[in-house]
Amino acid sequence: MALLEIQDLKLTIGDAPILRGLSLNLEAGQVLGVVGESGSGKSMTALSILGLPPRGAAMEGAVRFEGRDLVGLPDGELSRLRGDRIGMVFQEPMTALNPVMTIGAQVAEVARLHRGASRAEARAAARRTLDRVGLADIPLTRYPHELSGGQRQRVAIAIAVALSPRLLIADEPTTALDVTTQAEILELLRHLVREDGAALILISHDLALVAEAADHVAVMKDGKIVEQGDTGAVFKALAHPYTRALAADAERMPIRTRAPDIQAAPILEARGVVRDYPGRRGFLRAGRPVRALQGVSLEIRPGEIVGLVGESGSGKSTLLRALLALDSIQGGEVLLAGAPFTPASPRRRRRAIQLVFQDPSGSLDPRWTVERLVAEPLHLLEAKLSPPARRAKVEAALAKVGLPAQAADRYPHQFSGGQRQRIAIARALIVEPEVIALDEAVSALDVTVRAEVLDLLARLSDDLGVAYLFVTHDMGVARGLTDRVLVMREGQIVETGPTAEVFAAPKHPYTAQLIAATPNLARALAARR
């Protein structure tokens, strides 16, 4: 008998079908990867198994767990299963943990609740579980904010596995984490379920990650499983067109036709840039400043695409703000087109460098029309434009990013995530800058959309000769798009060189570690052979 058997599960919210007849089987000891793009119903599947669909949702079909159908079971019965027989790990550990409870109390709570354990027994169980997830050095009395992101996710996992559940569901458990931490957390999850002889459902948008971590894979699209089976078989055969498209998009490298002139004078240059943040101030006492950039130097030549990779806290965003002269720096200098560029520089000089953010919904004022948004940097131009001329410029910029002229009259919320990012790119392009800084510009996008936006960026660079500083934590994206790559760690650039060379033969151990930790579909399949 299968541990979990889902038969023709349908879920509708209002009139909208979310899951349209989903079936799958899971045996004890298996790791099942569920992949799909956002909106495909991955998370809803997880919540349906737990009997936690959103309010107003109607469920049909059967979810048999250990032979018992969970659909229609009263909530009290389900509560007894949740946290005991079925554990769940969420994407964002900071919000999944209670910020005002110690981690020990949060892990102990599970044992108190389900097993009626005494305070002392529960505390001992919590200690044992935290030891199991690799937090042996961390006292039970710590609070979530005192831990790193990876440690917090370990605590969340400890809560989920405290009672050795038969089934563990992890929904994007590593998406909020750095790539080196991600590898450790995935290994931990696999190790724990193997030890307990339990099953794991690993939900992810990342094909390569699932290919590395899961034995079986289910590919979801529009509330249905389009293909499922043994991981190696599914990804090697790529029988289903959707799976094939996903794999192609995940691995796609944009094609570039124009090579940058490496002899040209740099358009943007940093020389020994130092940035200090004021430390935490005490009462009547200035704090010790924190040094976020320790003398960073870099050069970007016209038309060049330079990747800046590093994990969170490495100083990438701080460097970007310094290069854009949004913050003042405490040492060194930034040169734009050969002349010093500081927050005090004349505003019109900003025309030469524009910015695109990670989250297009946050970087576009929701109250503004697209025309007004895209036209915002136009006031950097010397000449004031008449409204028709302005409109013409906006339409031309929208055309460059593949959006129709009518888009100008609409509001950002009327567009999809990929389209919004195109709007943000159009806004950067409208003043014909020499450099565009892209801060994790494709990280919030689904693989298909991401591949399209990367293609667009490559084409724009070829057509317009604009240089990019591409800040990303994603080594795969950096490898695909950039000419040269800078690896950043703890406020310093530890390695730099042509992208192909750095990836083929990393010189710094940290670079090697980053590359090894990044999931890679081809490598994962080769390892399965």
Next chain:
Amino acid sequence: MSRSRLSATLIVGGVISVLFVVAALLSLVWTPYDVTAFDIGHRLQGPSAAHWLGLDHFGRDIASMILLGARNALSVSLVAVLLGAGVGAPLGLLAAARRGWIDELVMRASDVVFAFPALILAILITAVLGPGAINAVIAIGVFNVPVFARLTRGSALSLWTRDYVLAARAAGKGATRISLEHIVPGLLSVLIVQATLQFSLGVIAEAGLSYVGLGAQPPAASWGKMLADAQTLVAVAPLQAIFPGLAIVITVLGLNLLGDGLRDRLDPRLDEDR
């Protein structure tokens, strides 16, 4: 899930508030009787067909006094809110945009004003400046300033961290322009809600000031003054106190309901999804 466009709270609050404004406007052109005409012979007479709410201790028509009182309450608290928002909101915007010592100055000054119980200081101000409607406006307005300054600063600070503000900075826009183009439109809904709530507090404060004789002076009518006059007679003619009391309660309730309804309707947290 769609939120209903008009909640019961909003409708009830809106209707009461509109009636309040209509009563105030009506008193400008018409009242049932002239309140300067004393009908001493019928003083303290109860409600009748001729005088719906009866006559007070000078023989003035209470219904007419209530209408005039509405005008007084509306004008005093409206001007006080405009004063508070007009001074406080720009201060808050400035503090959020400039930070540093300007921010400290604005916020510490707000703290100082907040440190005094509002009504007591209002009484002090009017006692120094002398009683009267205009001084009541100043006294109440002074308390609205830090309320709006703090609210504006807090909301503006969170808007300043948005990526679209950073995008505007990267586009070379200055703090003033960003404040006007990106911050203010984002603040309007919170300011409107707060203005409604401060308006109702203003009505109470005005009634309080005139109750102790520091608000509008006769012949202008004020609900607070009417209450004070009726207090000594409450055993003899309880209705004298009930009508102005009801007027205050219903008006304040209506304005609060309107404020709550608007808050649900304009909740900035739900704003982004629309």
